[in-house]
Amino acid sequence: MxxxxxxxxxxxxxxxxxxxxxxxxxxxxxxxxxxxxxxxxxxxxxxxxxxxxxxxxxxxxxxxxxxxxxEIKGIKVVEKNKDYILVEAKSGELWGDFVDWSVRHNWHGLENLSLIYGTVGAAPMQNIGAYGVEIKDSFYHLHAIDLKSGQERIFSGPDCHFAYRESIFKNKLKGKYFIYAVTFKLQKMATLQLDYGAIRAHLLERGIKKPSLKNVSATIKIIRTEKLPNPVKMPNAGSFFKNLEISTIKFKALQKKYPDMPSWPISKTKVKIPAAWLIETAGFKGKKFGAVGMHKNQALVLINYRRASARQVLNLVKKIKQTVKKSFGLDLHEEVNII
Ligand SMILES: Cc1cc2nc3c(=O)[nH]c(=O)nc-3n(C[C@H](O)[C@H](O)[C@H](O)COP(=O)(O)OP(=O)(O)OC[C@H]3O[C@@H](n4cnc5c(N)ncnc54)[C@H](O)[C@@H]3O)c2cc1C
CATH class of the missing domain: 3.30.43.10 (Uridine Diphospho-n-acetylenolpyruvylglucosamine Reductase, domain 2)
Incomplete structure (x- = not known):
């Protein structure tokens, strides 16, 4: 009961x-x-x-x-053949534990998402991603329960409308469904994704030329531990803002004023701009405003240094958004869900 x-x-x-x-x-x-x-x-x-x-x-x-x-737990293999495995994880499983479980079995797909906080059920909410991989890449389907009628419904990948840190559950169906279980299609053999961030360099530093799945997961854990503040010691919610997607035309105009503005193409007409660069260039990296501030190594991560109130956090968020808008004419959007 x-x-x-x-x-x-x-x-x-x-x-x-x-x-x-x-x-x-x-x-x-x-x-x-x-x-x-x-x-x-x-x-x-x-x-x-x-x-x-x-x-x-x-x-x-x-x-x-x-x-x-x-806290609804459970992991089970629902189908297995010579190429792939379908695995269902109940939504209250910790994401990091579930990834470790898949890595222990040597099943490919989730290793680049090692050491991300939170539960399996929240992962599709914003299509969690790291090191060039998103959950949509190995997502099979999910079971969700309508919070009004109690009816169960299956959502396929296309039903979820996955995009960069987005899904239908963060937009049109926000607050309407409880994600009960998520099924992933994991591969028995696959090419490891090492080209993003410092993965390959770290592996080589450790003398690993032909890495295993376990090596990749372990390396990502090392990189993340070095780079990201541990919320137990420095309370935070990961990246506070999303990277920006803007038109190539707008980017070229901005580049005239800011020649070192980084970007990467996402389509023929759009590029992504790292929000961390905008926040750092606007002068917020490592700056404290009373009990809150942006982390010294990670301009995207907002830290609660000592018993901050929500008001203090929201004031800083407002200040950053206004400054970035004034400096670059760009609108930052929160990745974190403000309740
Ligand atoms: C240090 C740090 C690093 C991080 N790094 C990354 C990263 O690399 N990549 C990335 O994508 N994210 C990252 N995050 C963000 C976060 O870990 C993920 O967004 C994670 O999926 C949130 O899971 P949660 O269970 O904590 O969700 P919560 O914070 O509890 O909830 C988030 C939202 O999802 C809803 N929700 C939660 N569970 C369910 C459910 N079962 N059904 C329906 N709605 C639900 C909630 O109502 C809320 O709106 C990081 C966070 C931290 C603190």
Whole structure:
């Protein structure tokens, strides 16, 4: 039976560690718990809010209704043949543990996504990505439950409308479904993706010329640990802003003023601009504003240095967005979900 608590402090359930409360709160351990929560929500006319690992949220006010912390676990192989394996992970599994599990089995597809925080269920929300790979690349389908009717529905890849840090669940269907389980198609043999970031250089530094899947995962963990602040020691929510996609024409005009502005092409007419470069050039990298600031090595990562309030964080976010707009005429967009 679902144990519902009232006025719960949920600070510890988010990696940004801002002071935050939920009007009502319960931990989900099964599909039945969720169905019970749906009945409760209807009866009490209160909304439901799903919380995974809390590594991509900024809770700026008391969360209305019932917050459900997802701890529904389980991993199972649903199909196996000589080429690939279909694996279903329940949404409350920790993403990092699930990747480690796939790497231990020597099954290809998720290794470049090692050591990303959060749960399996939140991964399709923003099509998580790192080191040249996104989950859409090995996604098969997902089972989701309608938070109003309790009906289950299967979403294929095209149904999810995956894009850069986007999916239908972050847009048109925001807050409407609970992602219950995600199935991935993992390959028995595949070419390792080593060209992104410093993966190849790190491997060579360690004398590894012909890396295994395990070598790649281990290397990415080393790089990420060196580069990214650990939220346990320095509370943060990863990249706060998304990289920008702008037209090639606009980029060429900007390049005249900023010849060293980095970019990479994403189509014939569009390029991507790293938001970190814009924030650094606007002077925010390593700068502290009272209890908050942008990390000294990673201009994209906003840090809660000491018991910051949501207001302080949002003020800094506003200041950065205004400065970038004034300097470059470009609009930054938050990657983090502001609740
Ligand atoms: C240090 C650090 C590094 C990071 N690096 C990366 C990176 O390299 N790449 C990347 O893409 N992200 C990265 N992130 C962001 C984050 O880890 C991912 O976005 C992750 O998928 C969030 O998972 P979560 O379970 O913590 O989601 P939460 O923060 O709990 O929730 C995020 C959103 O998803 C919704 N949600 C959660 N679970 C479900 C569900 N089962 N059904 C429906 N909706 C749900 C929530 O309501 C909320 O709107 C990083 C974060 C940190 C702190």
């Amino acid at each position: 679902l144990k519902i608590e009232k006025n719960k402090n949920i600070k510890a359930y988010t990696t940004l560690q801002l002071s935050a409360r939920a009007e009502f709160f319960a931990i989900l351990k099964s599909k039945e718990d969720l169905q019970e929560a749906i009945v409760w929500s209807k009866k009490n006319k209160k909304p439901l809010f799903i919380l995974g690992g809390g590594s991509n949220v900024l809770i700026s006010q008391t969360v209305k209704g019932l917050t459900l912390k997802n």
